[in-house]
Amino acid sequence: MASSVAADPRIPLLLDLAGRAATCALRHYQSQALEVATKADDSPVTAADREIEALLRGEIRRDFPNDGVLGEEHGELPSTSGWRWVIDPIDGTVSFATGVPLFGTLIALEHDGDVVAGICSMPALGERVWAVRDGGAWWDRTLADGSTMRTAARVRACPALAQALVCTSGLEYFERARATETLVAVARAARRMRGWSDCYGGMLVATGRADGWIDPVMNPWDSGPFPVIMAEAGGVFSDFHGRPDIRGGSAIAGSAAVHAELLRIAQASASHAASNAVA
Numbered sequence: 453m454a455s456s457v458a459a460d461p462r463i464p465l466l467l468d469l470a471g472r473a474a475t476c477a478l479r480h481y482q483s484q485a486l487e488v489a490t491k492a493d494d495s496p497v498t499a500a501d502r503e504i505e506a507l508l509r510g511e512i513r514r515d516f517p518n519d520g521v522l523g524e525e526h527g528e529l530p531s532t533s534g535w536r537w538v539i540d541p542i543d544g545t546v547s548f549a550t551g552v553p554l555f556g557t558l559i560a561l562e563h564d565g566d567v568v569a570g571i572c573s574m575p576a577l578g579e580r581v582w583a584v585r586d587g588g589a590w591w592d593r594t595l596a597d598g599s600t601m602r603t604a605a606r607v608r609a610c611p612a613l614a615q616a617l618v619c620t621s622g623l624e625y626f627e628r629a630r631a632t633e634t635l636v637a638v639a640r641a642a643r644r645m646r647g648w649s650d651c652y653g654g655m656l657v658a659t660g661r662a663d664g665w666i667d668p669v670m671n672p673w674d675s676g677p678f679p680v681i682m683a684e685a686g687g688v689f690s691d692f693h694g695r696p697d698i699r700g701g702s703a704i705a706g707s708a709a710v711h712a713e714l715l716r717i718a719q720a721s722a723s724h725a726a727s728n729a730v731a
Contacts, residue, residue: 538673567679582681613641621653702718
C-alpha cells in the first residue's frame with residue numbers, strides 16, 4: 453500500500469482540504485466579532501474551529517463515505533475502508549484567538565492505523581508543509597506576488613543537542629504532565645530553547661529552521677501528520693516512549709541525533725520522577 457499512496461485520489465483531496473480550511477480560518481482571523489469559549493478540558497474553542505472541522509468532514513464523507521474521521525471538535529466516525537482522516541481544525545487556538553499568526557490546520561491520513569500522508573497548513577504565514585509516504589516532504593510558501601514556491605522540506609542535520617534550537621510549549625503543559633524536570637534538563641542541554649509550540653514547532657523542524665521539538669501533552673490530532681512529515685523530511689518523530697505513534701500523548705521530533713538526546717532526557721527524567729515518587 454505504501455508505494456501506491458502518492459497515486460491515491462485522497463492526496464489531492466488532502467491538499468484541497470487544507471486550502472479550504474485556510475480560507476475559512478482567515479475569514480475569522482483577527483475578527484473583532486470572534487468569540488472564544490472554554491471546553492470541558494479547559495481548552496479554548498472558537499466558531500472557526502467548529503466550522504472548519506464540519507467543512508472538512510463534509511467533503512471527506514462526500515468523496516469517501518466509508519473512510520473514518522477523527523477530529524478534535526466533533527469526535528470520531530468509524531472506518532469501514534481501512535482509511536481514517538485525523539483533523540485538528542485549528543492547532544494553536546490560543547494564538548488564533550489573540551491574533552497571533554502561529555496557528556495552523558493539521559490533517560493526517562491513516563491507512564490500517566499508520567499515518568501515510570499529512571499536512572500542516574499555516575494560513576496567516578502563507579506556508580504549509582506536507583508529505584506522502586515514499587513521496588517526499590514538501591514546503592509550500594506564498595510569495596509577495598501571490599505565486600507559490602514549492603521546495604523539498606528537509607530537517608537540518610544538527611549533530612548534537614548542545615548545538616540545537618529546540619521548540620517547546622509552556623511550563624503549564626510540563627506541569628500537567630509532571631515533566632517539569634524534563635523541561636529544565638532540555639533547556640540546560642540545548643543551545644537555545646524557544647516557546648514556539650503547537651504545530652509551528654513541528655513546521656520549523658521539518659523545514660530546517662529549528663532542530664528539535666518537544667511537547668509533553670499531545671492528542672492524536674495534535675501529532676497527526678508529523679510522523680510522516682518528519683520521516684520524509686529526514687527526521688524522526690516519536691512519543692516520549694520512542695514510538696512513532698500519534699496516540700502516545702507526547703511528542704519529540706528532530707534530526708536523528710537531536711531526537712535521540714531529547715528522548716534520553718525525557719525517559720531519564722520520567723524514571724527519576726518515578727523513583728522519587730516511590731521513595
